[in-house]
Amino acid sequence: MPNLIEVQNLGKSFGDNEVLKDINEVVKKGQVICVIGPSGSGKSTFLRCLNVLEEPTAGKVLFEGNSLTGISENELNNLREKMGMVFQSFNLFPNMNVIENIKLAPLRVKKLSDDEATKQAQDLLERVGLADKAEQYPQSLSGGQQQRVAIARALAMNPEVMLFDEPTSALDPEMVGEVLKVMKDLAESGMTMVVVTHEMGFAKSVADEIWFMADGAIQEKGNPETFFNAPKTERAQDFLSKILI
Amino acid sequence: MKKKSFFLVIIVFLLALIIPVTHAKAANDNYLQKVKDKGTLVVGTSADYPPYEFTAKENGKTKYVGLDISLAEKFAKDIGVKLEVKNMNFDSLLVALETHKIDMVIAGMNPTPERQKSVSFSKIYYTGDQYMLINKKDAAHFRKIKDFKGKTIGAQTGSLQYSLVKQQMKGNDVKGLAKLNDLVIALQSQKVNAVAMEEATAKAFAENNRNLKVIDPGFDIDASQTGSAIGFSKGADSLVNAANKTIDEVKKDNLINKEYIPAAAKNMTTNGKKNSMLNYWTYFAKGIEYTLIITVVSVFFGFVLGTLFALMRLSRNKLTHGLAVSYIEFVRGTPLMVQVMFVYFGIGAVIQSLPALIAGIIAVSLNSAAYVAEVIRSGIESIPAGQTEASRSLGLSQKETYRYIIIPQALKNIWPALGNEFVTLIKESSIVSIIGVTDIMYQMQLVQSATYKGVIPIFIAMIIYFIMTFGLSKVLGYFEGKMKHA
Numbered sequence A: 001m002p003n004l005i006e007v008q009n010l011g012k013s014f015g016d017n018e019v020l021k022d023i024n025e026v027v028k029k030g031q032v033i034c035v036i037g038p039s040g041s042g043k044s045t046f047l048r049c050l051n052v053l054e055e056p057t058a059g060k061v062l063f064e065g066n067s068l069t070g071i072s073e074n075e076l077n078n079l080r081e082k083m084g085m086v087f088q089s090f091n092l093f094p095n096m097n098v099i100e101n102i103k104l105a106p107l108r109v110k111k112l113s114d115d116e117a118t119k120q121a122q123d124l125l126e127r128v129g130l131a132d133k134a135e136q137y138p139q140s141l142s143g144g145q146q147q148r149v150a151i152a153r154a155l156a157m158n159p160e161v162m163l164f165d166e167p168t169s170a171l172d173p174e175m176v177g178e179v180l181k182v183m184k185d186l187a188e189s190g191m192t193m194v195v196v197t198h199e200m201g202f203a204k205s206v207a208d209e210i211w212f213m214a215d216g217a218i219q220e221k222g223n224p225e226t227f228f229n230a231p232k233t234e235r236a237q238d239f240l241s242k243i244l245i
Numbered sequence B: 001m002k003k004k005s006f007f008l009v010i011i012v013f014l015l016a017l018i019i020p021v022t023h024a025k026a027a028n029d030n031y032l033q034k035v036k037d038k039g040t041l042v043v044g045t046s047a048d049y050p051p052y053e054f055t056a057k058e059n060g061k062t063k064y065v066g067l068d069i070s071l072a073e074k075f076a077k078d079i080g081v082k083l084e085v086k087n088m089n090f091d092s093l094l095v096a097l098e099t100h101k102i103d104m105v106i107a108g109m110n111p112t113p114e115r116q117k118s119v120s121f122s123k124i125y126y127t128g129d130q131y132m133l134i135n136k137k138d139a140a141h142f143r144k145i146k147d148f149k150g151k152t153i154g155a156q157t158g159s160l161q162y163s164l165v166k167q168q169m170k171g172n173d174v175k176g177l178a179k180l181n182d183l184v185i186a187l188q189s190q191k192v193n194a195v196a197m198e199e200a201t202a203k204a205f206a207e208n209n210r211n212l213k214v215i216d217p218g219f220d221i222d223a224s225q226t227g228s229a230i231g232f233s234k235g236a237d238s239l240v241n242a243a244n245k246t247i248d249e250v251k252k253d254n255l256i257n258k259e260y261i262p263a264a265a266k267n268m269t270t271n272g273k274k275n276s277m278l279n280y281w282t283y284f285a286k287g288i289e290y291t292l293i294i295t296v297v298s299v300f301f302g303f304v305l306g307t308l309f310a311l312m313r314l315s316r317n318k319l320t321h322g323l324a325v326s327y328i329e330f331v332r333g334t335p336l337m338v339q340v341m342f343v344y345f346g347i348g349a350v351i352q353s354l355p356a357l358i359a360g361i362i363a364v365s366l367n368s369a370a371y372v373a374e375v376i377r378s379g380i381e382s383i384p385a386g387q388t389e390a391s392r393s394l395g396l397s398q399k400e401t402y403r404y405i406i407i408p409q410a411l412k413n414i415w416p417a418l419g420n421e422f423v424t425l426i427k428e429s430s431i432v433s434i435i436g437v438t439d440i441m442y443q444m445q446l447v448q449s450a451t452y453k454g455v456i457p458i459f460i461a462m463i464i465y466f467i468m469t470f471g472l473s474k475v476l477g478y479f480e481g482k483m484k485h486a
């Protein structure tokens, strides 16, 4: 499988605080990667560097061989549309209803016709099980429903990769399942995914590879089987022992 | 009569700093020729000073009348040009003269030595006595200066009467107000026990109000200070000479006492007869029209400019950011009144033909823009960063993000604050009356002068302002409701 994302010597500091330290990793097309690790270890920052919502302070990120740093705003926008992102806090646009949220980028960025965009948005809502909510405003939806709309919104740009930053952490427990189900279906459809998560069950059953992050570096990686049953590093053992109680 | 006020000194001083002074001191100046070339003599006055100058209604139209106006008419006729009267605050007259907005000032003005430093005066054309206006019921015990021991005396701020009271009634409190009308209200409501006034003016008030009386308290008058003269730009000797010729003729025939004052008195009594407020509704209607024009136009430009300044302030470019911050802070740190005067007299000195209305609109718009910019900025900053991130991660540009995501949400959040700013604008626009824009406030003062009624016009103006602001709040509330779902 070809490399989709290449991370080379990536570093990120906020002032004196060095949050990411010389990371070198590759995401292959079709891979599902779950990033886990203790709070504050730099997982979100790492994910946000992948589509340059955070500007790296060292190294670079390549997407399909193209550097994402040191390019014009226009070029960056063109690459970003191929990388869907889902946030912990959904970030739906409250001034638009559900279907408008999904259609916005296809209309404005891809310049689809309204008919095409509507048709596509309806299909996506069907896929995430919310076909009947098209005309509702985000505030009237539950958290789980909002997050599913957010996933549909990202998918509407037909991205090559989907980045998830703890997509279920802000949800009431009874809604976590519906979102994970959508993500699992997506993984099975062959979508490349990088998922920062605390849902170990999901990571175990869906991930092709687990990246364990601590202190701004990927300390250990491997397939879920090996990682969860026999973590090699002490940091990972320590982390898992606390999580699995 | 009135003296140069402290405020005026400051303004003239500031203007002197920015306007290159180029008054020719030559004997053969071309001031007279310029006026003749224009075909109009533009005269500045402050028409709340009967019988010198005031307004009267004739066939439904407002016109300026009084002995000064009659004299100005004769002067214009003598030099063969038309007369145009510009009415403004007394304090603004000399600045207007200095910045060539007017050709001359005739406003019962005394040629005091300090004024002579910046103004060329004609001969004195009229000298009046200094009297005192009191409530009729006090007539028995107030006769001379000494009867007023411990009492409060009112006088127009910066006027000759004010200095007279200060100097010759040392044991008394002086209450200074800018408008004679307000002083008379103060007298009627016993806030002051007497108002020092020029003879003819005092008589006019007494004639129009049964409860008031004029007395001669016996001020010790220096004759050279009580006469009225016409003011011209410094060095405009050709105009001064022409005016002196007219004044000589007027004096020879005693026209002021025989014709001008009787004519003024007639206008004053007709005014007095018609002083039911209903006769003056056209004044207020015109005031509403101007207040609305100023507000609506200023709201529009204030919003457009305010948005611009807000975006500049949020910009990462240091220069644009700095410019916006300086502008906003400066405008918010100076009074609107000073800004209005600066635009009219300052910018007006460069662009001679800048009308007061336009100057008022410019000043109020620029002022509003600074406040609107801050409201918009706070609105934009209140939108969570997640909204921008979601939008950018979808591939929308920064501009598209502002247009589709941030501005619509910000606008909804700040709608009440913006609405409040616009309501404020209706009220604050009243300040433009000081440069002679004929808004509600200005018309109110005209009606006060014309009817000799102080409080009722204020009350009417208050009601009008309230109806306008309350109505606007309701309209804005309606739109706010419509935006609720978003």
Ligand SMILES: Nc1ncnc2c1ncn2[C@@H]1O[C@H](COP(=O)(O)OP(=O)(O)OP(=O)(O)O)[C@@H](O)[C@H]1O
Pocket: A014, A017, A019, A038, A039, A040, A041, A042, A043, A044, A045, A046
């Ligand atoms: N914008 C920022 N400015 C300054 N410091 C930041 C910023 N964003 C993150 N950090 C710091 O970077 C470090 C890593 O934060 P990050 O959010 O990447 O951790 P995380 O692994 O995602 O944690 P969590 O599991 O709690 O989400 C933290 O110390 C945090 O304080």
Ligand SMILES: [Mg+2]
Pocket: A043, A044, A045, A165, A166
């Ligand atoms: Mg995080």
